[in-house]
Amino acid sequence: MEKVAKEINWNKLAEGVINGKKISKEDARSILTSSNKDILQLMDAAYQIRHYYFSNKVKLNMIINTKSGLCPEDCGYCSQSIVSEAPIDKYAWLTKEKIVEGAYEAKRRKAGTYCIVASGRKPTDREVNHVIGAVKEIREQTDLKICCCLGFLNENQASRLAEAGVHRYNHNLNTHADHYESICSTHTYEDRVETVNHAKDAGISPCSGAIFGMGETLDQVVDIAFELNRLDADSIPCNFLVAVEKTPLEGTKELTPLQCLKILAMMRFVNPTKEIRISGGREVNLRGLQPLGLYAANSIFVGDYLTTEGQEPTDDWQLIEDLGFEIEECAL
Template sequence: METVVSDWKRLAESVIKGHEVTAKEALSIVQASDDEVLDILNAAYLIRRHHYGKKVKLNMIINTKSGLCPEDCGYCSQSIVSEAPIDKYAWLTKEKIVEGAQESIRRKAGTYCIVASGRRPTNREIDHVIEAVKEIRGTTDLKICCCLGFLNEEHAGKLAAAGVHRYNHNLNTSQENYGKITSTHTYEDRVETVEAVKDAGMSPCSGAIFGMGESEMEAVEIALSLRGLDADSIPCNFLNAIDGTPLEGTSELTPNTCLKLISMMRFVNPSKEIRLAGGREVNLRSMQPMALYAANSIFVGDYLTTAGQEPTADWGIIEDLGFEIEECAL
């Protein structure tokens, strides 16, 4: 397909000077021939280098509550409709959550992500997280991100006051595609939580899961929506279709498609933390290192219910690229 942009470097230079990529320009990145992937990545790297140099941020997840979720998200092994054979457990103790922070430091991650399944946290669950956060913040320089479901104004304020730096609540897919993925909540519900996070003074983290039946234009719309929300950190997940979930067997992505999507996200959100997240290992495969020419952040270690690669493998990728890890000091 002929693209509307043939000079990716020139487009990147205009972005660095302040140009906001249009929907048409973003779509041209996604629709570009695979023969243009190297040129697109090179251009995306100009933008990435301008804002982040050669630094790579590492993030680690702890799954503090697994399964037992009343939502019916089609991609998720923890949802009420999932038949995936996963571990299901209630909240980890405060001590286990604090121990996880030390593991995060051992993995050279600067951000520790406390995640729990469920629609929204109760008052007691918020207080449980806050106790752990205060202890972690008192003994480390780790940045804390929480992902606990929908938030009201009161809970958002309490987390912010306790020292939570960032809150994750992904849009996941486009507004138009959302009803095909889940029926127990809406796209607008997710937007409202991101806005509550911002109002409370926490940094908003919100991203996408690509490969869930969205069109190329819908993929672009996700990136534009995240720009509109002014998300500081944007996790880019690539569907890992887990057996036993409604999306079992779905396989829409190639490594080159993933590289174009991550590059498009960089062009649309040039100054933001663009993170390689879930599904990168199974979708990018041997081309994972190339994605870091557009992204500047990754999750290190395991995800919620699926295994990631060994931290040493990620450290090796970063070193081989000549990049540097942003480490957290004790």
């Protein structure tokens, strides 16, 4: 860490947030630089905010990777990118039947949100039609909420997905605007913001977050949290880098479990009313401190991620039960 935080009464700061007061960037940075010995007090304060808005409910989400690899983008963290030599499965689009089948698996895993994800820069109109066909069938047969993550969207595609019944669109900022060129050169930070706004304008709930541990500074981590607040993202996935072998970021190891907890707490203070989701890298980076993360966050992925493994759903169910929390039932 760079410098020690000023002394702050975390519970008093949380009380102010609950009463509608926004914290400053200085206070947010102080969360990230707080002493490790104060971690329980910090997480307790974050929990006061989390409990006020979400009680002890935990939202479960499940991903299906409908198109793997074959991506022309050069994102340094991604095993599916054109610059990655990671030995992953590569395949074109799954059939509509397979996508619908995945929705029933999401229900079995007690997920309330089913995330249809595809690699690539942006979908063609034909690919959007393929997704829409699956979405309509899933909506007819289940009560799942559906999130799509298909890359960059134009306004027409966003409107058509909304009309088909897509509830949420995920498009992460991934990192700070000033750090973006060191992570990716084939598109810009502004391109990502534009897609988030297209989803919002179409009436789709925006889901956008970041990947932490890629060389960003503490001030940039804070700025990301405030930018997500400005964008009014309803769901904020907090990913912690899994430095996959044979990707440009292979060997990167910047985060400790305690640093991950501080990032989650800071996100909760800055975005008190939003779904904060512990996403990719949860098991690898938080390790034995995973349960503490849910004192700030109110959402997790259940099962595997895109090309990395998660833990068994039964382990997640048990973790939630052991905390005295409960899985949020899917209701529309």
